[in-house]
Amino acid sequence: MRWVNVRPRRRNSVLLGALPLLLIIVVYLFAAAARHAVNPSDKILPTPAAMVAAMRSLLVDADPLSGHLIFWADTLASLERLGLALGICALSALLVGMVLGVLPAARATFGGLVMTVAVIPPIALLPVLFIVFGLGETAKIALIVIGVTPFLIRDLADHVAALPQEQLIKAQTLGASSWQLALRVALPQAMPRLIAGLRLSLGPAWVYLISAEAIASDIGLGYRIFLVRRYLSMDIIIPYVAWISLLAILMDVALAQLSRRGFTWAHQASR
Amino acid sequence: MSELLTFKNVWLEYGEKIVLERVDLGIAERSFVSIVGPSGAGKSSFLRLVLGQEAPTRGRILLDGKLLTPECGPDRGVVFQRYSVFPHLTALRNVMFGRECTSAPFAARLFGAARRAAAEEAEAMLVEVGLGDALHLYPAQLSGGMQQRLAIAQALMARPRVLLLDEPFGALDPGIRQDMHRLILRLWQEHALTVLMVTHDIREAFGLGTRVLAFDKRRIDPHAPHRFGATAVYDLLLTRKSPADMPDIPSEVLRLTESVITNTEDSL
Numbered sequence: 001m002r003w004v005n006v007r008p009r010r011r012n013s014v015l016l017g018a019l020p021l022l023l024i025i026v027v028y029l030f031a032a033a034a035r036h037a038v039n040p041s042d043k044i045l046p047t048p049a050a051m052v053a054a055m056r057s058l059l060v061d062a063d064p065l066s067g068h069l070i071f072w073a074d075t076l077a078s079l080e081r082l083g084l085a086l087g088i089c090a091l092s093a094l095l096v097g098m099v100l101g102v103l104p105a106a107r108a109t110f111g112g113l114v115m116t117v118a119v120i121p122p123i124a125l126l127p128v129l130f131i132v133f134g135l136g137e138t139a140k141i142a143l144i145v146i147g148v149t150p151f152l153i154r155d156l157a158d159h160v161a162a163l164p165q166e167q168l169i170k171a172q173t174l175g176a177s178s179w180q181l182a183l184r185v186a187l188p189q190a191m192p193r194l195i196a197g198l199r200l201s202l203g204p205a206w207v208y209l210i211s212a213e214a215i216a217s218d219i220g221l222g223y224r225i226f227l228v229r230r231y232l233s234m235d236i237i238i239p240y241v242a243w244i245s246l247l248a249i250l251m252d253v254a255l256a257q258l259s260r261r262g263f264t265w266a267h268q269a270s271r
Numbered sequence: 272m273s274e275l276l277t278f279k280n281v282w283l284e285y286g287e288k289i290v291l292e293r294v295d296l297g298i299a300e301r302s303f304v305s306i307v308g309p310s311g312a313g314k315s316s317f318l319r320l321v322l323g324q325e326a327p328t329r330g331r332i333l334l335d336g337k338l339l340t341p342e343c344g345p346d347r348g349v350v351f352q353r354y355s356v357f358p359h360l361t362a363l364r365n366v367m368f369g370r371e372c373t374s375a376p377f378a379a380r381l382f383g384a385a386r387r388a389a390a391e392e393a394e395a396m397l398v399e400v401g402l403g404d405a406l407h408l409y410p411a412q413l414s415g416g417m418q419q420r421l422a423i424a425q426a427l428m429a430r431p432r433v434l435l436l437d438e439p440f441g442a443l444d445p446g447i448r449q450d451m452h453r454l455i456l457r458l459w460q461e462h463a464l465t466v467l468m469v470t471h472d473i474r475e476a477f478g479l480g481t482r483v484l485a486f487d488k489r490r491i492d493p494h495a496p497h498r499f500g501a502t503a504v505y506d507l508l509l510t511r512k513s514p515a516d517m518p519d520i521p522s523e524v525l526r527l528t529e530s531v532i533t534n535t536e537d538s539l
Contacts, residue, residue: 174345175372177376
């Protein structure tokens with residue numbers, strides 16, 4: 001049998017998918033044990049016990065200065081920034097993307113502008129944002145919005161503009177106005193695409209969030225990682241990174257579910 | 272029978288290229304006009320003109336004696352070969368779409384009694400085209416033939432003055448196509464429709480039509496083939512019998528039309 005025709009069954013594929021992750025953990029455990037055998041106070045590859053001990057103080061003990069449970073306060077702050085930013089991204093992308101996709105005149109006028117903004121590396125704008133918005137929440141949220149929105153707008157506008165011409169003609173012969181066409185034909189078909197775009201944007205969004213937090217912040221997951229880096233605290237960094245990955249995966253799954261539940265029609269072809 | 276659509280010396284040009292020239296036609300109300308011709312002979316351009324997707328470069332098109340606006344409107348219904356139903360709406364909502372647009376300019380949705388009335392009407396239309404069991408299915412769950420039935424039902428809900436069919440059955444299996452032929456003839460009769468149908472299938476053209484238009488270029492300049500446009504070179508009125516029976520195509524007519532097509536394809 002050819003390799004291309006070997007298809008694992010569903011249950012097997014879950015196991016297969018877990019295998020590399022398990023392997024990495026096992027390799028890590030061995031490497032950590034080996035380093036600790038040589039130097040019991042090694043900080044580069046902390047043992048699970050050391051991570052639990054270090055995280056315990058962040059998870060359950062209130063910070064004497066602020067009175068927060070640091071880990072949860074960091075998580076909340078980061079998710080708040082990310083959620084707010086992605087919300088703004090989604091709404092503005094929907095609005096602008098729809099206008100550009102539906103109206104050829106708008107596309108001709110503003111398509112170039114969106115493309116120009118899209119090619120600016122967002123991190124290069126971070127100093128500008130800090131100067132304009134100060135070091136508060138606004139600059140961090142603005143960075144994510146500027147980083148993600150142009151991509152979403154372009155993706156959505158292209159998708160809407162590529163809707164079959166036949167559909168638009170048909171809607172018009174049924175008496176639909178431009179507004180009705182946008183509302184009833186383009187918008188519902190843009191939504192699953194917007195969600196797909198958001199899923200793809202989660203990665204960049206986290207990058208911008210962590211960058212902004214690393215540079216100027218006093219709370220947040222990214223801030224914490226960069227803070228404890230000074231003390232070589234891998235026992236905190238590694239659990240934080242794992243937690244960030246878990247959050248990212250959960251957000252991705254939630255968006256996928258939202259698309260599946262809310263827009264069943266868009267997922268029927270793949271069944 | 273009164274004249275519904277009138278073409279007065281209609282030309283369609285794209286810059287240097289002349290697609291249609293000197294189209295002079297009158298199309299009677301309640302007629303079923305089949306349009307045949309080789310590829311690139313302007314059949315679809317002709318349909319687009321009627322649809323209002325394009326404006327004639329010269330000449331006038333009148334619908335009910337009034338100048339046709341070069342924009343699609345609810346007085347002209349259309350069924351394309353593909354993509355003419357909305358994938359995100361169930362069959363029922365697809366058919367209700369037109370009513371929702373005309374009755375609710377801002378929300379484009381109906382509620383309460385108005386919604387129930389529209390749904391009932393849509394359901395009756397779907398039953399009529401044989402989709403009574405598929406009310407709540409999405410187009411992706413329907414076969415090609417069922418999708419075309421849906422597209423027809425959707426178009427008929429708007430009560431168009433003219434129904435335009437652009438190779439509506441071209442992508443269907445032969446068996447399904449026969450069913451669709453019977454369906455469209457029945458609807459044409461019952462709804463007193465005027466139909467313009469572009470097709471590649473000569474038998475279909477003669478089997479369904481009361482009148483067959485063959486589009487082709489009357490003249491060809493070998494050095495500048497784009498400088499002569501196509502027009503209706505044959506205009507055959509078929510004496511129509513009961514709508515159910517599929518007449519034999521007169522052999523000389525079949526030969527004639529087929530020769531139109533083969534000849535031009537050779538010369539192109």
